[in-house]
Each structure stands twice: as structure tokens, then as C-alpha cells.
Amino acid sequence: MRRYISLLLFIGLAFWSCEEEQPPEDKDTTPPTVTITYPQSGSTVYEIITITCMSSDNEGVEKVELWVNGVTTGVTDDTEPYSFDWNTTTLEDGSFTIIVRSYDLSGNTTDSEPIVLTVHNTPTEVTLWGVVYSVEDTDSLDLYSSGLTGSIPSEIWNLTNLIYLDLSHNELTGSIPPEIGNLTNLISLTLYNNQLTGSIPSEIGNLTNLQGLGLSWNQLSGSIPSEIGNLTNLIYLVLSSNQLTGIPPEIGNLTNLIYLNLWGNQLTGIPPEIGNLTNITELKLAYNQLTGIPPEIGNLTNLEKLHCQNNQLTGSLPPEILNLTNLEKLYLHTNSLTGSIPSEISNLTNLWQLELANNQLTGEIPESICDLTNLTSLWLSNNQLCPPYPSCIEDYVGEQDTSGCD
8 A cells, every 4th residue: 555655656746847847838928019100210309209109919018118329218108009208308409219118018028120310409490579580591690779678588599500699789688698609600799788797608618710709888797707718719809898807817819819808897907818919909908907017018019009097007107018119009097107207118109199197107208209200199197297398298298296306
């Protein structure tokens, strides 16, 4: 009897072991199918686009998942009809490869055939102050003195083909937005005579094609950004009548400048790098809080007009200025200059306007001033200059404090 029971146990164990070694007849190894139905490959999309697909499986689909450029977006759908809302607004314009991965209930997966979509969120046209402009065709926008109010509309920065933009002589308020850096084709930008506030955005340095930049007569504050040094094609730079407080040394990179106007700000110093601007013909630094002029200004041998009046200049008349033999206009009045007028003033033979009034100049006026035969305007009043005065300028000396004269 015992042998019979042992035999039965052996046969049962053997049967169980053989059954375990066989693959289960109901195991699902069939992957699902999946096809993107919308949009078609090659389509251009923008903002939020709905992507749809079909997927089926012999046992059932667990979910479908959206992949972009080989990376999962984490966006899934588990209910038919399957679809995804793909937000492209945070992406740069360009081409993207899309697939949908389908998962069945048994863990099998299938990827759809890829499609390529072009994201283009830049609009084809924009509306500014009631007028529609084509993004592709608009290269010039001249709205000088057009009665514009409010802040600069953000839509304007989509006009990336602009080469000329003039919004001056209006009543625009708010700051200059950093998106101004989008207009990389600009050659001329003028925003002067508005009510713009805040600092000059560093993104201004993206406009490397600029030849003319005018931001004067606003309420811009802070230092001129160092990125201004990227604008090496600038010929005219006008930042006058604002509340700017500093000039970066990078201004010395602007070696093509012929006109620089920083008149009427709150500048306290001039970096020596200004001496690199050897092509400049007119330099306006008046009505600031400057206490000195760097000697490097003597490098500006093409300078014809130098405006440094109404500052806080002290010490003697800078000798480096006497090397600027192309000067036609020299304005140093209304400062606190001391010492005498040097005889080398005669070096400036092209001068026709010399203004040194309202300083603390002393001593006698050198006879060599009579060598300036092109002078048509001379202003020396309200100093402490001593007689006798050269006969050629007696009528131009004006009122003097001679109490310290012998």
C-alpha cells in the first residue's frame, strides 16, 4: 500500500513540474497598434495644438503617451478618442519630431510612425494703434509725433524685419521692455521725447546692426548698460536729457561714433576709454556733474565741437584740449576752473566759438589769443582775469573781478 501511495505522489509531482515548464496559453505577447491621425506630418503649428491618434489592442489599451524629440512629455490619455493638447508657446520656432507610444494591459508597447511638425509662434501680422502691419514685409515704422500714449505695445517686438523704428515725440510711458532685443535687424532706433522711465535694458546690446540710437528727452535712469559696447556699428548715440548716472568703460568699443550726446544727465565721471573714439567730431557732456575730464580726451583729434559747460569741473584748463587742433567750438563756461588761460590756446586755430565765462580763471589773457583769427564768438565774463586785455578782444572780456589783480 505504501509503495502505491509513493508512486502516486511521484506521478503527481512530475505532472506538476512539467506543467510549470510550459508557457501559459493565455499570456499576451501581441503589441498594440497606434497611428497619429492629426495633424499631418509637415504641418506648421502654433500656440496650443491638439494631437489625435487611434490605438487598439487584442486585450485592451492602458494608455497612450506623447513624446517629442525622443523625450516623453509626461502627457498621457487613457480614454478613447485619444488626444493631447501640446503647448508650443514656451518653445522656440523650429522643427519637432512627434511620436505616440501606446501601452497595452500586458505591458507591451508600440511607437507610432513619427511625424515632423514646424512650430511657428511668431504671428504673420500685428495690429498697432489700429493699423495692421505684415511681419514679413514691414521694415520701416515711422510714427513720429503721432499722438501715441500708454506703454509700448508688446506686439511691436514681433516686427523682426524692422530696420527703421521711430516712435519719438509722443507721450509713451513705462519702461523700454527687454524684448527690444528681438529687433536685431534695426539700423535706426529713436524713442526720444516721450515719458519713458526705468533703465536702458541690457538687451539693447543685441542690436548690433544699429547705426543710430536716440533715447533723449525721457526719464531713463541708472547707468548706461555695459552691453552698449556691443553696438560697434553706431555712428550717432544720443542719450541726452535723462537721469543717467554712469558711463561704462565699454563705451570705448564704439570706435565708429562721430556724434555722442550725453548732455543733461547726472553723470559724475568719464571713463578714460572715451579716448578710443578717435572718429568723433562732436561730444556733448554739458549739464552733468562732472568734476574732471580725463587726459585721454586729447586723443580725439577729429573733434570739432566739445560741450562741457555747466558741470563742476575744477583745476586748470585741461592741457590735452589744446591738442585738439580741429576744434571749432569749445564750451567750458559755468564750471569752477581755475588758473590762467594758457598761451597755447593759439594752437586752436580753427576755433570760431570759445566760451570760458563763469569760472574762476585768473591772471592776464595771453596776447596769443589774437592768433585765433576765425573767432566770431568769445565769452570770458565773470572770471578774475586781469587787465591789460589784448586789444583784439577788449570788447569781449565782459565783467571781471579784478580785486586780486596787482
